[in-house]
Amino acid sequence: MEFPKYLLGDNTDYPDAIFVIHTEFPRFIINLENDEVEWLEEFDNHDQKELETETENYIREASEFYDREMKRYEDD
Numbered sequence: 001m002e003f004p005k006y007l008l009g010d011n012t013d014y015p016d017a018i019f020v021i022h023t024e025f026p027r028f029i030i031n032l033e034n035d036e037v038e039w040l041e042e043f044d045n046h047d048q049k050e051l052e053t054e055t056e057n058y059i060r061e062a063s064e065f066y067d068r069e070m071k072r073y074e075d076d
Contacts, residue, residue, distance in 0.1 A: 006065040020062040026051060030062045 009019035009029070018032040026047070027040040037059070043051060 006062060008066065008069060018066060020066055022058060022062065026058075028058065030059060032063060032066055035059055 003023040005022065005024055007021040007023060009021055011017065011019070014031075016033050020030050020032060022028050022030070025041065026043070029038045029040065030036070037055070039051075041047075
């Protein structure tokens with residue numbers, strides 16, 4: 001099964017949280033309420049350095065995805 005790069009998630013146990021799931025490497029879940037990131041990968045030293053430089057981009061992309069999705073809901 002093929003998944004889109006980003007998915008939206010929610011949970012009634014966290015009513016203020018907005019989760020965006022990144023399904024490609026490096027896989028992670030970000031809570032846009034507080035920008036907390038949970039990585040779903042194990043990283044070696046090389047990956048860790050790349051991850052540190054790219055994390056800001058991943059957060060920006062996840063936020064842009066959410067904004068795009070919300071605009072599409074509003075336009076319908």
